[in-house]
Amino acid sequence: MIPERDQAIIRDRFQAELVNPVTIDLFIRPETGLFIPGRQPTTSRETRQLLEEVAALSDKIALNVVDVTSDPAAAAAANVTEVPTIIIRGPEDGRVRMLGIPSGYEFATFIETIVSVSSGNFGIDDEVVKILDTIADPVDVQVFVTPT
């Protein structure tokens, strides 16, 4: 899915900027090819292929694919209710999630997020980080986007 030229660019970027190992959990529901009423097709298959290609570009990235139909306990433990869900985990554990295929412009966001999680550098001022550290109760920040 990723053109050769882009693969080379991303591989170089990962080589230069990834610091700590990153684990990407991908929760999918394999398509059966059957139409099941009330169940919409998902982008599970395409997302899996895309993430396998990204993971192959650095030995610091491990991809962990979970089939929610055969392992619902794992999905419940991670509080995953939609597929595909991508959880990007570094040394600080995974609070960054993407729901849906990271294609188009969101592909760049996906790559940036891997680099940030691995390096711990999110480009946020130390002053702001200090204030964020004082937050007691978890805050959920959901950003709705489209690939174009």
Place this chain on the structure above:
Amino acid sequence: MIEANEFPDLSRRYRVSAVPQTVFTSAASPEPRVLVGGGPPERFLGELFTVARVRLEDHLGDEGSAER
């Protein structure tokens, strides 16, 4: 981050009309705060701090602490 087209139910729940749209929620704040569009980081942080019940005046350094 949520792909709005792929999850119409979630998009409807938060009345997503344009992207990006950011929804901030917390157990501490009953009403979600919504930010439509991009904009400067200050706006994003403003909504985040509101939902997190962070009082910025507690963090303004000398001027802030002098009043207490």
